[in-house]
Structure formats: structure tokens, C-alpha cells
Amino acid sequence: MRSPLFILSLITLILTACNVPKDLQPDVENLPQEQINAIEVRQKMQAEKAAEMEQKDEVPMQKNTYTTYTNGVIGNGQISVLFFHATWCPACKKNNELLEEWYSSEQFSRSVYKIDFDTATELRKQFGVTGQDTFILIDESGEEIERISFPSQSALRALLG
Helix, strand or coil: CCCHHHHHHHHHHHHHHCCCCHHHCCCHHHCCHHHHHHHHHHHHHHHHHHHHHHHHHHCCCCCCCEEECCCCCCCCCCCEEEEEECCCCHHHHHHHHHHHHHHHHCCCCCEEEEEECCCCHHHHHHHCCCCCCEEEEECCCCCEEEEEECCCHHHHHHHHC
């Protein structure tokens, strides 16, 4: 047979979880102090857990994006993709449209930063980029992990994580 403390704890847990009105909950005034302390500790833990869950719900989940490159992206602690794009390049236009479509309807584990191939000469030199429609996967510190140019749709999706 189970101990009365176990049964009382189980009843208290069920009643607390169900938010049963006080008049239907067990009479704790006649319980030994040890059981009252256990009930209070459990209720405090449940309240802390509920507050923690609410706080997690309030923290917005980071949404990775497809956006124009800005200073500070490289080495920002995030794995990202750099897209060297030219407005006159047909392949770049096609991939730009794909990225806009995909990022508006799906979530990916990496952000993609579009870099103007014609004006970003320093970034081109830094990464040794010689042609447009080049995608470079960089790690958290900004070091190159992978590079592809004129990717297929499946290769591009794979780069997005």
C-alpha cells in the first residue's frame, strides 16, 4: 500500500494543476508541518516554472532573413551567407527572386546578405571573389566555410541550412 504522504502529494499535485477552488482542496491546516512544507515547495517550483515558460514565450525567436549587407555582419557570431549580386546578371536576378520568395514563406537557419558586386570592391578582395552570383558561407568569426557560384536551386537551399 502506498504511503499517505505519496497519496496526499499526488492529490495536491492534481488539484494544483487543475486550479481546483480552495474550498475543494484538502485541509492543510491539520497536516504535519513536514507535509505543508513539501506542498509549499512544490507550489513555489510550479510557479517558478510557469513564470519561466511565460518569459520564454515573450522572447522573440530570432528570424533569419534575406537582406542587404551592412557593416558588422562579418564576424557577428552567426553563421551566414554572403551573396555577391549584380543587378545586370540574369543568374543573380533569378537567385534574388528565389531568395525573396523562400525567405518570405519559410524559415532558414542562416541569414543571407546581398552584396553589390559592382561597388563592394573591398569585400570582393577580402574574399577573393572574381565573379558575380557567388555565395560564400561564413562561420561565426567571418571565416569562409564554403563557396559556390551559379548554384542549382538544391545547392542554394542546402546553403541556407
